[in-house]
Amino acid sequence: MKKQTSLVIVAILAAALLAACGKKEAPAASAAAAPAPAPVAAIVVGLDDNFPPMGFRDESNTLVGFDIDLATEAGKRLGAEVTFKPIDWNAKEAELSSKRVDVLWNGLTITDARKEKILFTTPYLENRQIIIVTDKSAVNSKADLAGKVVGVQDGSSAIEAIEKDGATAKSLKELKKFGDNVTALMDLSIGRLDALVVDEVVGRYYTAKKPGEYRVLEENFGTEDYGVGTRKDDTELMARLQKAMDEMKSDGSAAAISNKWFGKDIVKK
Incomplete structure (x- = not known):
């Protein structure tokens, strides 16, 4: 009986092993969906504050100008607080790459050399x-x-x-x-x-x-053409800025700002 019992146990174990081998593994749980990018809360705009009429200080030392108004309007559409930071314009790429500013927006000409380091919007002004x-x-x-x-x-x-x-x-x-x-x-x-x-x-x-x-x-x-510049890897901010700029061009907001500073609409569509 002992021998028979042993044989039965071996048979049961073999059957269990074969059943286990025949089972397919349960599919791994799908990775959790990536969270949606958080809204831009604040944007620091780097500029030359002595570059009228794009960005400069008026008699009361307040920053004003065409690009100041454009950036402020874009910030409203993004739901972001816009801060303007005067910088040494000759060191603008360093200011951007070191994250001391998030955006360069001050009559920034789009050139092939700059495109190697900066991500640009489509042109908004011809110069x-x-x-x-x-x-x-x-x-x-x-x-x-x-x-x-x-x-x-x-x-x-x-x-x-x-x-x-x-x-x-x-x-x-x-x-x-x-x-x-x-x-x-x-x-x-x-x-x-x-x-x-x-x-x-x-x-x-x-x-x-x-x-x-x-x-x-x-x-x-x-x-040449003017564009707004961000860091090359800041694609999410760029996409939102571009969307805001496109909307401002199509709904007449950019034209109104242009008329305020230049007496006519010179915004590049």
Whole structure:
């Protein structure tokens, strides 16, 4: 009987083993769905606070300007508090990558070199790099800049625009860089510069304030586009900013802001 009992036990165990092998494993529980991205609570905008009419300080030292109004409106649509932080514009990429600011929004020209480090919205404004001289200047063309001292803002796209025109760039006596365009214009007025190359939106703003003092040459250093920039990996914020910008263009909000600062709608659709 002992032997029979042993055989029965062995048979039962073998049957149990075969049954276990025939079972399919239960499917693993599906991974929990990724949580939806949290709304943007706050956005720090880096800007040059001496860049009218895009962003500058008025008589009461309040930050105002076309880009200030655009960014404020976009922030409302995102439900985010927007803070404006003046930065050294020449170090803007470092300010962005180090997360001291979240967005660069201040007449930021879209260039191939910048696209390697910055994620851009679609263009919202078209700009040219114009040449400003004093009204009595003998300079009337780019050819007349040969042997002359030309001013630019350090870190601006004006530098790249001039360098692209190799013949003109080589002909200059000096390309003098300034921390801001206001100082450069002062040097132009007192004769330390022969010409200033600057964003058209800025140059036209200043020259209109002092009629008869400056002239804008017919020739320029090319057309470019402005965009809003974020860090390359900040795709969620970029998507929301782009959506807000698209809505502002389509519902007329951007046009209204443009009319306030430029007297007409110059927003690029």
